[in-house]
Amino acid sequence: MGGLIKVGMADLKLCLPPEGITTLGLGSCVGVAIRDTNNKIGGLAHVMLPDSKAIKNAGTNLAKFADTGVMELVRLMEQKGARRIRMVAKIAGGAKMFDFKNDNALMQVGDRNVEAVKKKLKELGIRLLAEDCGLNFGRTVEFFPETGDFVIKAVGKPVKTI
């Protein structure tokens, strides 16, 4: 197997087995990995913000938001032959990187991102199998649609697979 497909911040990509796909240094952003359990078509989105409708100039980058990002990933997977009914998801990220006494909405954006992703998955009828979210540290994730393994790496912590 060659290198992993790389997904940047506010970005999403498809991944066909036997390849793997990764996104590096998730902070308050959320990594959403989805696969079709039958034909193993997979993909990964790195979303930054919860709601495209809450922002005036939302722009054209669908991958930036939880709602539009998850939708677009699912759409691209369906185009390749994946079926929504067989899709399952795993998510990671949504950390709170900085701590302030007076928490403003911005500091809670990690939690809000996680909530928004879960809401969209539920709306689309996609089962959430596992998650590693919140707390106060960054995560690098690797996703292998062949097996569904979602590998999570954080600084100074053991590697874990969910």
Add this chain to the structure above:
Amino acid sequence: MAEFDLNNVDDMYFDVLKELGNIGAGNAASSLAQMLQTKVDMKVPRVELLDFSELGEAMGGEEQIMAGIYLLVQGDITGSIMFLLEERSAHTLVSKLMGTSPGDHAGFDEMESSALKEIGNIITGAYLNSLSAITNLTITESIPSLAVDMAGAILSVPAIEFGMVGDKMLLIQTSFTDDEELNGYFILVPDLPSYSKLLQALGVMQA
């Protein structure tokens, strides 16, 4: 009032933002020199408007370990400011400030963390003071918060703030030198109304 759009920054606005970066970083370097009681040279800062996907690369990779000191900006403009240092540079600075030999341990203990916060506080304070002096705007900052983690994870916080107003992020890279080169980055994130306020205060945008 003319609306400021970060996706379509024209050359003049970009030059102004660049100049603000230069002046701010210059002031920050002299306060750093005072703090360390040495001569600190500074290269001309690089100011870039980057796509989110280019951010990690600009700092030597998303997984590069960095220390980020983050403060909320209040007053006439609101938003936040962040000062980032490569982990090694952060250790060097802290040991200089504390008069100890650079630790080769990973991470920072409590004393070192508070020294780092103090460094961030002084440097960002100098930056904001110069901004305040030029614009005549009142600008204050919150107490600093520190994270030592992957560059991508730390940057996600200001990137999300930029994400609310556009698809690009303004990054000011400064490199300080005394005996060795120390790489630091500034990220100033005014919220959207504050951009207009800043540019108006500088007389480059009509009210």
